[in-house]
Amino acid sequence: MNAEAIKATLPRDLMASVVVFLVALPLCMGIAIASGMPPAKGVVTGIIGGLVVGWLSGAPLQVSGPAAGLTVLVFELVQQYGAAMLGPILLLAGALQLLAGRLKLGCWFRVTAPAVVYGMLAGIGILIVLSQLHVMMDAKPQASGLDNLSAFPAALWAALPFAGDGDGLVAASLGLLTIACMWVWDRLKPQRLRLLPGALLGVAAATLLGLWMGLDVRRVEVPDNLADAITWLQPADLLAFADPGLLVAALAVAFIASAETLLSAAAVDRMHQGPRADFDRELSAQGIGNMLCGMLGALPMTGVIVRSSANVQAGARTRVSAMLHAVWLLAAVVLLAALLERIPVASLAGVLVYTGLKLIDLKALRQLGRYGRMAMLIHVATALTIVATDLLTGVLVGFALTLMQLAWQASRLKINVVQDGRRVELRMQGAATFLKVPQMSRALAGVPQDAWLYVPMEHLRYIDHACMELLEEWQRSNQGNGARLIIEPRALVRRVEGGRRQAAYLGTLPEGN
Template sequence: MNTTQIRAALPRELLASVVVFLVALPLCMGIAIASGMPPAKGLITGIIGGIVVGFLAGSPLQVSGPAAGLAVLVFELVRQHGMAMLGPILLLAGLLQLLAGRFRLGCWFRVTAPAVVYGMLAGIGVLIVLSQVHVMFDAAPLPSGVDNLLGFPTTLASALPQESNAWQAGALGLGTIALMWGWERFKPQRLRFVPGALLGVATMTALSIWLALPVNRVQVPADLSEAIDWLRPDDLLALADPTLLVAALALAFIASAETLLSAAAVDRMHNGQRSDFDRELSAQGVGNMLCGVLGALPMTGVIVRSSANVQAGAQTRYSAILHGLWLLAFVVALSSVLQQIPVASLAGVLVYTGVKLVDLKALRGLGRYGRMPMLTYAATALAIIFTDLLTGVLLGFALTLLKLAFKAARLKINLVTLDKPGHMELRLSGAATFLKVPALTQALDSVPAGTTLHVPLGNLSYIDHSVLELLEDWGRASRANGSRLRVEQRGLKRRIEGRLRRAVQV
């Protein structure tokens, strides 16, 4: 893009960047709180995601920043290993993403079955809701989803007495949710660019100030540099711990999968430049490495901010870059405004976001492909809720592989007598793998002596060497009793034609 084109596009990109900034501001802080981190950490990640990743990105209209999809994983990592260990984990995860992009592995991260991804997001959404309903009442979330569910009646009971301040915080959180829901359904077309999260948080903040409500408010340092925890060289020695290496791998994989699925979704929203997934993956790696060095939250490409960017008319990466500059300017110049925001209102934003992550339309869509994808979705989500994120994702992958193995084992075997005397046909349909060797052996053993057996392979989707060897052995062993084997090779790949030719000759 030349200088003239940049000048022509700048007003449109400026407007789009303001819209994205307004969407990103409450989400950056809310996701940080849901992750068990100070709100300023989320703002740092949003700034890096806008300015640095926006400049390097392979998906020009995608916006990067803290993601609700990683909040549960980060919360667990901080709880188990402490906030100081998040930096080394994130540095290694970012390095893995950078290397994956350089080695052009971006397309492989998109191989993840949709049922696993949707189930992962649904499980994360439920966990976010279960934890943030406590924060809505100015209470601390508990370590697990089950604990949060069982502990909610206690939190609610403590908020009921009139002398408690918790019910006031809860009212602000519920008010934020109500405003976001109402705005999404009834917003005027002329004001569609105004994000519901900003409207809800701004309204509840103004109401809490006007009524002087004694609720917990966001703690943001006046100087953003105070929120930076530089990575120390000694911290890198902790990566010798295998559990931290596994955590880095899990973080890299989940962040990459979420980023590239979001990039693919953004591509479907516009007709402009398509995403370069390898470049996008490398850019995310650089961004996460910087976040690790500064002690901030991990980032991904995020669909909510990206869709707001497209809908606001952005056509270049300058909108994402400018939104990062707006975040930086707001935090530097108006940190006192952020300090007036009730924590309960941001929790309301996260509860609403968590509910939206449980996409029932996606579940119904999976139903078109059979029961197994729906089972994978439900099993992944439930495992995440009742165990942990990594276990849930691994279970989802295991079920996907089980489905593939089941498909690979499906083979219809029919032994048919032909009209010509002494001729039979072994009809095979499906995948002829070693799993079906016993059934094939039984069918071949039932062929009468002196029979010419025809084996057409046109209906096979796959045939492996074990089945080929079985046919060869039968043809060779049956020659003594006058039987003949005729294998029809049409439609097969060259690399197995020679093997079958030998089978025919015996």
């Protein structure tokens, strides 16, 4: 980029970077807390996502950082293996992403049924809400969604003044204030101030109220030195890969992070008229970023639609905006640590609750209904399985249901027998596979033994050897009665199993032209 181009785009990129920073700061810290990690870990991931991934990104206007979509999985991994093992998992997950990008597999990570994706996001949203409701009351979240749900009544009772000390209710009021500010701002914000994020206003209002009233609530802990938030990966930690569970965890992180990143990149492409995203390059950049996060003991990252959309709406023109927002994050932690430590944890939990509620997109569920009840069933089953078990199991259930639907659709076959004197048409629509041999046998049993049987192919997507042999057998059995089998060879070439050679052979059936 030449000097004139930089001069023309820098003012817009500078303004956009400030807006993205204001959106990213509370989210980075809130996502870290929701993941069971110190807030500074989320800021470190945001800095890497801006400076490194922003520079290498294949989607210049996309902003990367810690994402709500991985919060549940990271929390489960930290609870199961400990925070130290998150480094090796991210190192391997990032290496898998980098390898996939170099092998040009970016497009394949987007081959995911929308019902599964929306169901995954809804399940994540439910889990975030269930866990962060406990954090809003300054209580510790449980390890699973069902545990959080079952423990909520007791936690709510303990937060009440006549049942406990009442501190939980005080903290919850700050979280509710944050949610109310975000909700009101999203609906009533003036056009001139539309770029000011509601999350920042909500956190600022809760912080000021807490300080003014001197409320005794849990507050954010930020290290005096950012280097204290970095936990370098030790060579001995790599021995943990002897545990197959860590390998599965790395695969899960790589897949979910890649899917969320590329779906976000596709959405960002629809928001602007600039260069389109290079998905393979973006995947490679995310891999490098996650490998660095693993080496520094930070959180995993993805391309994040909330920050990316704010970047586009603020008028960003180049990748400089994403890189500058990381500079402001770094400056905030280094220069404003004392101010950040005034923020109530309950307020950041409120930000996450509001974000989780937006992930439970009922509008997306209704839109899936246009494609049939099965799509809605896959969405709901994926979400509920994630809540009842874990994220990976839920996604696998969604994929299994999608494959079952695909198999069922591929094997559907409608058969009609239309008779006009001696001429009989066997009209088939769909796919004629070996699973439909009994159905075809019943239809052929009703055809007169001396009929001229025409089998049109224009509405048939596919026919396998079992069904063709059944037709041949009908021809041989009734040939002595004057029966004839008539199939159009050209149409058969495009549909029969075995390609042109097999179709040419079948075209030589008696009277087959």
